[in-house]
Amino acid sequence: MLTMTDVIREGHPTLRKVADPLILPLTDDEKKLAYDMLEFLKNSQDAETAEKYDLRPGVGIAAPQLNVSKRMIAVHVPSDLPDETEPQFSDILINPKIISHSVKQTCLSEGEGCLSVDREVEGYVPRNKRIRIEYVDTEGNRQSRRLKDFPAIVVQHEIDHLNGIMFFDRIDPDNPMALPKDLEVLG
Ligand SMILES: OCN(O)CCCc1ccccc1
């Protein structure tokens, strides 16, 4: 199973590379990594397992964070409804692309963090409120999804990792708490 020791940290050059597209069909190793990434997220969100293996909770992870410079991400966004056990969005996305997005921007009121960043970085991270993505799943089937708000923010954070972009690159250095006009703050 993957643990935090497998996650590379800020300063590692792989985090600043543009990752390579995967060639289908996935190799067995690539498939295993994909499943391990999704399992890591589920484990990290289970209090007992997270404590037992010292996992930082994560709702997404990108292969470059495991020092694999390939265009693969896993996302596991729990539901925000109290008695709902089904996740809002959970999948392994191979070669994900943002096909279109809203003009409307949004951001999290508490800013963002990153499993590869061992420090708090204050500031709003403006992102598209709605996105339409296309990707291939682990079975090689093309998928298309429309996402908005938190699931959309998470997928944009992960796709940024495939392009060597860290969340703090998007914070206004002169005024981190500046709210761009017409930006909707979430949560
Ligand atoms: O790359 C994934 N990762 O570092 C875990 C944190 C994911 C994440 C946190 C806040 C907003 C969007 C995404």
Ligand code: NI
């Ligand atoms: Ni991250």
